[in-house]
Amino acid sequence: MSDGQQQAVDDSESTSPKLVELAKRRGYFFRSSGSYGGVGGFYTFGPQGASLKGNVEDAWRDRFAVAEGNMEIDAPTIMHEPVFEASGHLEGFDDMLIECPECETSGRADHLVEDNTEYEDAESLPIPEVEDVIAEYELACPECGAGLADVAVENFNLMFATNIGPGDAQPGYLRPETAQGIFVEFPRLKEYARNQLPFGVTQIGRAYRNEISPRRSIIRTREFTQAELEYFIDPEVDEPPLERVEDVAVTLYPASEQNADDGSVVETTIGEAVADDVIADPWVAYFLGVAKPWYASVGVDMDRFRFRQHLAGERAHYAADCWDAESEIDGNWIEIAGFANRGDYDLSKHADHSGDRFTVFxxxxxxxxxxxxxxxxxxxxxxxxxxxxxxxxxxxxxxxxxxxxxxxxxxxxxxxxxxxxxxxxxxxxxxxxxxxxxxxxxxTPHVIEPSFGVDRLVYTVLHHAYREDEVDGEARTYLALEPEVAPTFVGVFPLQSDDELVAQATDIVDDLRAAGLSVTYDDSGNIGRRYRRQDEVGTPFCVTVDYETVEADDETTVTVRERDTTEQKRLPVSDLPETLAALRSGELAFDDV
Structure with missing residues (x-):
């Protein structure tokens, strides 16, 4: 049975404001240091958000480290200056800064252009062109309305600087990507790989970019988490196992289609895309094929997902080919991962600057x-x-x-x-x-790099999971999160604050936690309100202990309720840990219980 007749509600307005409000109220994420007014670009993940983020990271680790047989390291977030001289970040890691001469508000010139003209990718334009567009459209400061037509656009380096040690301290920087922590350790990491190519090294950790204008909550922040894989290959002999992913269906947006007047996405498979030279690099194609079903498994809506190829102007000079995984949020496409062939650029640069050997014999x-x-x-x-x-x-x-x-x-x-x-x-x-x-x-190995933005992925998962409907004529908001990543997997409730019901419910909580499941206990308010609270945080199942549970003469049973359909079934208490574990792993569907 269900706890009411469901009725879908048409929601044509933007989901993001409602999601951000829910995230703050239910402990997913919120602006940091709110007592002091907060600082733009820094967010705290609350109890629900930290758990969801951790589950996403664990799922990524299982697929891209464990299942692919790759190593994982944890490098420092602060590195000294020579590392970034070698990597090119000191000279070339910039965004376009424009400062209003009237109110002195700083902003990104490319965002100003994208928000107020038909240009969708102003970041790929050279600065003189951006200045020309601002003048042509007579763009004004979004804060005070002052004209910006004659204001110079300048490069602004995004790295956070610091000093290492007292006195004549070494200059250092908070890393703008986790990748350099892998590259600089290559001479040692290759020994752990027994000097055998190919091999991969993964890392999940914080990165820092002093964004000019952080915006859209956790989509663009100054501190964020990356999950990166650096896969080292011999370009002369190593070939990817494309047969594993050749039948994976993908939605591609190649550069040729982006440049065409009537261009559109291409629906194809990984195998066909490589054969037709739509994806030029087979290694990049392989990791796109690995990533697509993984994204689906953690809750990204495949109807709002695509891979977009970088245009020539936005591709890094060292990248032979580069594709972004993108998700649609309120009609806008955001990058949630990048897949690039970085060639031998990084290892060669560190070899030149350090004098160490960044090769494999x-x-x-x-x-x-x-x-x-x-x-x-x-x-x-x-x-x-x-x-x-x-x-x-x-x-x-x-x-x-x-x-x-x-x-x-x-x-x-x-x-x-x-x-x-x-x-x-x-x-x-x-x-x-x-x-x-x-x-x-x-x-000197070449590097294939899938780089995932964890915070943006968490936002995508929440946004794509957001639902509104009606149950018994009452409006309901819920998050249709995948069981694998949901912060809490099951809620356990005694129907009333009765000592016998509470004792039974407490025993069930202990048994389920012992089985490795994430459980919350709630005895506050009527049962309907408790269901709604768990629906809103995305808890897939709820277990209710009622008088039928404690008064049964034969088999002790409880009510198990499924979040999305609100369907309920009675199950034996003795089977709960095994049944719920099977539901979480996907081995069992609720319809088959």
């Missing part, structure tokens, strides 16, 4: 004999000729011999040093080509 099946060009310069000649720059000359000669041995065929060889050309007698370089037997070679 690839052993040949059998040793090979190769010709190798070398130099052994006459330092008694180079020293007097070049003085303190003699060693620089040696390095230039070594690099030239490695890349162009034909340059040494004449009597003299030309090198460039500090922008000037110099000719040296070849006989003074000690140039020679020798045969050498080698057992293998050092390979």
């Amino acid at each position: 690839k052993q040949y099946d059998e040793p090979k004999t190769v010709e190798r060009a070398t130099v052994d310069p006459d330092m008694s000649y180079l020293g007097p000729e070049f003085g303190g720059a003699a060693q620089d000359v040696v390095e230039e000669l070594e690099a030239l011999a490695a890349r162009d041995r034909a340059a040494f065929e004449d009597d003299t060889v030309e090198i460039e040093l500090d922008g000037e050309s110099h000719e040296l007698p070849v006989e003074k370089t000690g140039f020679s080509v020798d045969e050498e037997t080698i057992a293998g070679e050092h390979v």
Whole structure:
């Protein structure tokens, strides 16, 4: 039976304001430090939100670390400056800042353009174009209305700076992504992988970006959680197991369709998308195929989900191909993950800056004999000729011999040093080509990166789970959360505050918790109100202990109620832990109980 006839309610207005209010009232998330007025871009996850977020993270770990056989690490959130010099974040991790000359309010210039013109992706435009658009549309400050047509747009670095240690402290930064914590440890991590490619390293942790204008609650914040996988491959030989995901159906929005006047999404499969060259990189395609069913399993509405390819202007210079997972929120598409082939950019940069070896030695099946060009310069000649720059000359000669041995065929060889050309007698370089037997070679791996925004995913899951209906003529709000990620899986209620009912309910709570289920106990108010409270926080099942439970002469039973349909069934107390555990894992459907 059910606790009333359900009737759907048409909801054409935006869900987000109602969701944000529910989130605050029921302990999902709220602005941090509210007693002090709060600070933009920082949110606290309450008891329900922390549990939901933790369950999502556990589900991600199970799929992308455990099921794929990848390692997991936990690196510091503060790293010293050389790391970010190597990664390029010090110079190139910027957003477009525009400041109102009247009220001095700062904002993102690309957001100003997107919010007030037909441009949907102003972030990919160069600054001069953004300034031209602001002037063309005569855009004004959203706070005071002052014109911004002649105001310069500037780059603003998003990293939070700090100092490490007292006195002449080392400059450091809060990491803007978890990825660098994996890359800098590669020389050690490869040893744990026994120097065998491919292998993956995952990390779930905090990242920090000093956003110019954080907005839309936990969708754009200054502190957030990422779940990232860095998968290291030998691009010459390693191929993804596409057969595992080739039949996964996906909705794609390729760059070609975005650039077309009548472009639209493409409904296809991973296998077909690779065969048709819609997804150019098979490794990226593989992880899209892994991610799609996982997103569905944690509660993302597949009718409001797509993969969008980066346009040329927004793709990082080192990324061979990049796709975003996007979810629809109140008519807007937001990025919830990025999938990129980062090439060897990161490891090569850290190798150059650190002097450490960020390669993997690839052993040949059998040793090979190769010709190798070398130099052994006459330092008694180079020293007097070049003085303190003699060693620089040696390095230039070594690099030239490695890349162009034909340059040494004449009597003299030309090198460039500090922008000037110099000719040296070849006989003074000690140039020679020798045969050498080698057992293998050092390979700089390429990196495939699926990077998930956990906070945005949590918001998506809540937004897509939000429902309104009527039960017995009374309005009801509930969250249709997947049992796997719901903060509380079952609520247990005594029908009345009767000692015998309370004792039985307490015993059931203990048994269910011992079975590993998340349980809440509630004896406050009438049973209908208790159901509504649990519906609103997304608890999938409720167990009610009534007088039939304690007065039964034979088998002791309780009422089990399912959240979405409000259907109720009586089940034996002795079967509750096993039955509810099967419902949570998906091994059993409520209809089949």
